[in-house]
Amino acid sequence: MMDRLQALRESVKRAYEGYSWYREKMDEAGISPEDIRSLEDIKYLPFMTKDDLRKGYPWGVTAVDLVDVVRIHCSSGTTGKPTVVSYTKGDIEKWAELMAWCLKIAGLRKDDIFQISYNYGLFTGSFGYHYGAEKIGCCVIPASGGYTERQIELMLDLGTTAITSTPSYALYLAEVLAEKGISPDQLSLRLGIFGGEPWSEEMRAQIEKGLGIIALDCYGLSEIWGPGVGIECPYKEGLHIREDYFIMEIIDPETLKPLALGEEGELVITTLNREATPMIRYRTRDITRLFYSDCSCGLSGLKMDRVKGRTDDMLIIRGVNVFPKQIEAILGSFRELSLNYQLVVGERKHLKRLEVRCELSNGFNGDVDELTQRVSKTLKDKLGVTVDLTILPPGSLERSPGKAKRLVNS
Numbered sequence: 412m413m414d415r416l417q418a419l420r421e422s423v424k425r426a427y428e429g430y431s432w433y434r435e436k437m438d439e440a441g442i443s444p445e446d447i448r449s450l451e452d453i454k455y456l457p458f459m460t461k462d463d464l465r466k467g468y469p470w471g472v473t474a475v476d477l478v479d480v481v482r483i484h485c486s487s488g489t490t491g492k493p494t495v496v497s498y499t500k501g502d503i504e505k506w507a508e509l510m511a512w513c514l515k516i517a518g519l520r521k522d523d524i525f526q527i528s529y530n531y532g533l534f535t536g537s538f539g540y541h542y543g544a545e546k547i548g549c550c551v552i553p554a555s556g557g558y559t560e561r562q563i564e565l566m567l568d569l570g571t572t573a574i575t576s577t578p579s580y581a582l583y584l585a586e587v588l589a590e591k592g593i594s595p596d597q598l599s600l601r602l603g604i605f606g607g608e609p610w611s612e613e614m615r616a617q618i619e620k621g622l623g624i625i626a627l628d629c630y631g632l633s634e635i636w637g638p639g640v641g642i643e644c645p646y647k648e649g650l651h652i653r654e655d656y657f658i659m660e661i662i663d664p665e666t667l668k669p670l671a672l673g674e675e676g677e678l679v680i681t682t683l684n685r686e687a688t689p690m691i692r693y694r695t696r697d698i699t700r701l702f703y704s705d706c707s708c709g710l711s712g713l714k715m716d717r718v719k720g721r722t723d724d725m726l727i728i729r730g731v732n733v734f735p736k737q738i739e740a741i742l743g744s745f746r747e748l749s750l751n752y753q754l755v756v757g758e759r760k761h762l763k764r765l766e767v768r769c770e771l772s773n774g775f776n777g778d779v780d781e782l783t784q785r786v787s788k789t790l791k792d793k794l795g796v797t798v799d800l801t802i803l804p805p806g807s808l809e810r811s812p813g814k815a816k817r818l819v820n821s
C-alpha cells in the first residue's frame with residue numbers, strides 16, 4: 412500500500428497543477444506541494460469549499476486531461492449550477508473497490524439479490540453501489556428510483572434479499588407494503604443500506620420493523636467519490652472509514668481551527684488516491700465526530716459518528732440551534748405519528764418561528780388536539796424552544812423517490 416504521506420503529496424500536487432483556482436489559493440497562502448513534509452502539514456493547506464468548486468463550472472474540478480475522463484457525475488445542488496466531478500478509468504476501479512469493501516462490511520454477500528432503488532443518472536448513489544455489488548458478485552437489480560409498485564413487484568418476484576435507497580424512500584416502501592397488506596415475512600429481504608440524507612435512530616427502527624431487515628448507514632458525497640466515505644457494520648457502532656483513501660479532519664465551522672479526535676464539528680476530507688477530481692481539505696458542511704475503535708466486528712481503525720446534519724440545514728430559532736434530525740427523533744418517539752415531516756421557517760411579529768408539519772400514523776383514531784398538545788410540549792421540552800405544530804392526516808405530505816425535502820418555504 413502506498414505510503415499516506417507520499418499519497419497526500421501527490422494528491423496536493425495534482426490539485427495544484429490541475430486546478431488554477433487552488434493554485435492561486437496555495438500561492439496566496441505561501442505554500443507549495445513540496446512544503447508538505449508530514450501528514451500534520453496538511454493543516455497549512457487552504458480549504459476547498461463548495462463555492463470554489465461552483466466557480467469553476469463545468470471543468471474547474473477536473474485535474475486531468477479531458478481525454479482521460481471516462482465519466483462525470485454531478486452533485487445534487489439545489490441552487491445554481493451543479494458541480495461536475497470527473498472520474499478516470501482508474502478512479503472508477505478504485506471506487507468499485509471502495510464500495511465492495513463497504514458493502515462487505517455491511518454484510519452483503521455473493522448470494523444476495525441486491526435491489527438498487529437510487530435513481531440512475533447524474534447522482535452518484537446508484538452507480539457506486541452497482542459497481543461495489545458487482546465486484547462482490549451478487550445479483551444486481553438496477554431498479555432505479557421511484558415506480559414504487561414496480562419496486563415491490565420486483566422484490567416479491569425476484570426474491571430481493573438486500574436493498575439500497577434513501578432512508579426516507581425505504582420508509583415509504585414500508586408504508587406502501589403495509590397499505591397493500593404485504594407483511595415483511597412475505598419478502599426475502601434481510602439487509603438495507605441507506606444514506607444520502609441524515610436519518611435518526613427512530614427512523615432506523617421503523618424501517619427495520621416495516622421491512623423486516625437490519626438497516627445500516629452509508630455516508631458519502633459526490634465531491635468525494637459518492638457513497639463509500641463511511642459505512643456501518645451490523646454492530647452499528649459508528650461508520651468505518653478507509654484511511655488509505657481519505658484523510659479526515661474535524662474543524663470548528665466558525666473559527667476553522669482543527670478540533671481533536673472525539674470532538675464534534677465540521678468534517679473536512681482530503682482524498683489520497685483520486686486522479687481526476689482530487690479534493691484537498693474539502694469542507695463537507697456535515698457535522699460529526701471522528702474516533703478510533705476496535706469494533707466488535709473485528710475491524711480496528713478510524714470511524715465517524717452518524718452525521719447529525721449539515722451546518723447549512725441547522726436552524727437557529729430564537730437563539731436555539733435545531734437540526735431537522737433532532738425533530739425527526741422526537742416525532743419518531745410517538746407511535747401516533749408517521750415519520751414524514753416538513754419544517755417551515757417563517758416570521759411572526761419579527762420573531763423567527765418554526766412550524767413542524769407532520770402526519771398521523773395510519774389507523775389513528777384518537778383525539779388529535781390532545782395529541783398536538785402532547786407532542787408540542789415534548790418538542791418544547793426537548794428542543795428548548797416553542798414550535799408551531801400541525802398534525803395532518805396520513806399521506807398528506809409529499810413522498811420523494813430520492814432525498815426527502817425537509818425544509819420548505821412557507
Ligand code: DLL
Nearest residue numbers: 487536606607608609629630631632633637638718
Ligand atoms: O448523497 C452520495 C450518497 C449516495 C451517499 C448514497 C450515501 C448513499 P450528494 O448528493 O453529493 O451525494 O449529497 C451529499 O448528503 O454532504 C450529506 O449532507 C448528505 N448525506 C449523505 N449520506 C448521508 C448519511 C450523496 N448517511 C450530502 N447521513 C452529504 C447523513 C448524509 N447525511
